[in-house]
């Protein structure tokens with residue numbers, strides 16, 4: 078799917094990769110507030126901005142300030158972005174709904190940590206629902222879920238392209254493991270992403286943008302238009318990985334870091350000739366329901382594995398609704414990692430039990 | 432003689448949605464004249480908060496954007512960083528500025544962000560029906576401090592409060608809508624200050640006859656009373 082020819086290989090942490098990807102995508106403004114496990118991203122950008130006066134950097138007084146600062150900079154034509162996690166992610170939703178309402182490009186990397194509340198600083202997949210739908214509107218945002226460091230790099234670059242091509246918010250939904258782990262990544266020499274242009278002070282015409290309406294039918298008309306547009310964009314950007322699904326009797330559904338563990342389990346069992354497959358959405362919003370259905374054509378059962386209690390599971394079962402006789406098993410471990418062995422064991426049981 | 436309407440008014444949006452006798456309209460009218468006189472309408476981004484200020488989203492033929500309640504200062508900070516050559520105006524009410532968004536004001540003031548904040552002080556939350564604000568004076572009757580109950584704190588004096596954290600070249604002042612000459616003078620000085628790279632802040636004591644429940648005479652008297660509580664002038 079991604080071509081990373083001509084690249085150079087480096088050993089980096091996930092958080093370092095996020096900064097490199099943003100730079101490769103032409104990002105030139107960052108607004109943020111420290112929170113584990115993403116703080117090194119803010120520090121990394123500060124380090125870059127210290128020597129490069131072309132880069133805007135502001136450590137703000139809180140996450141809403143980071144989000145609204147980002148919005149202001151994006152309105153002014155800067156490829157602006159932020160990063161946060163957990164309770165900071167909650168506060169960041171304040172600005173994200175403005176990005177939805179006024180169609181302002183907005184890029185955020187989220188390093189999911191344990192919840193509820195301050196929870197842990199370590200890891201989870203519990204921020205999926207707020208990333209997808211954490212606003213008070215219809216959720217006009219895209220959510221990308223990288224499963225490993227290389228994909229983190231590629232999807233971060235892509236997030237800027239999507240945000241500016243379609244003028245909407247994009248979350249890259251990573252996690253504490255991905256942020257903190259070190260590994261080899263192939264960096265691009267250059268990446269072409271949609272250029273940023275000023276929305277206000279655009280030299281053409283006066284712009285009056287609002288997020289507040291006085292009449293029901295006024296806002297309903299706007300929402301209808303947005304829904305239509307969103308559907309079109311969704312078709313263009315939807316991505317997923319379907320591994321060995323065409324003849325699979327059991328398909329595991331997983332995303333992000335857990336998707337990597339599931340991939341490993343599926344590969345191992347395939348070597349033994351077991352008919353298992355993996356369906357891993359790369360875009361969590363839009364969620365590729367049609368492809369998900371295709372992936373289970375031959376399956377009698379599915380296993381949903383996630384480090385949360387059914388946030389992803391509900392998405393999966395909703396998208397497979399109407400498929401009769403499909404058995405659903407769940408491996409839900411909120412705020413805890415899932416090993417490939419655990420998935421493998423469950424899959425074995427499901428194959429035997431059939 | 433001054434023209435009746437500023438050139439930078441958006442004619443299609445007039446008459447505006449502000450109530451008759453509202454101090455917002457007077458503030459904006461004078462701001463319009465200032466933008467005309469300084470010839471900055473094309474190079475200005477006007478950012479509104481949520482409160483009755485939101486009604487100004489299409490008031491001017493000037494680039495205008497809207498934030499959330501209290502967040503306009505943070506948005507202005509981002510706008511100015513991206514557009515250092517443009518004039519960035521953040522327009523808000525006293526609830527937005529002094530309650531939910533106070534730390535954004537402090538942040539911008541401490542950083543000496545070269546923006547101009549225009550804060551309309553009508554001593555209450557007008558848009559939501561006249562509840563108590565940080566500017567409500569002791570014993571003031573609002574919809575959430577009936578007959579003055581609960582209004583037992585000293586009102587927040589915004590520019591005086593911000594002064595100690597501001598750069599020495601920052602401009603902070605308080606004026607009132609019944610003195611258009613001074614209002615324009617301070618707005619101009621604030622924008623000049625922004626152009627020189629410093630933070631500027633103008634609090635405007637403003638009428639809200641609807642929530643004050645005052646007639647014309649009562650509105651004037653209310654304003655006179657406000658001027659006893661809130662010192663007019665440049666805050667040094």
Ligand SMILES: Cc1ncc(C[n+]2csc(CCOP(=O)(O)OP(=O)(O)O)c2C)c(N)n1
Pocket residue numbers: 481482483484499500523524525526527528551553555556557558559564
């Ligand atoms: C986050 C949030 N909280 C509450 C509100 C509801 N609300 C809308 S306007 C407003 C108060 C406005 O008062 P002020 O800022 O003083 O402006 P005024 O209307 O008096 O001009 C409130 C509380 C909101 N829009 N957003």
Ligand code: SF4
Pocket residue numbers: 448449450451452453454455483553557558638639640641642
């Ligand atoms: S409610 Fe008060 S502040 Fe709001 S428009 Fe009416 S008079 Fe003006």
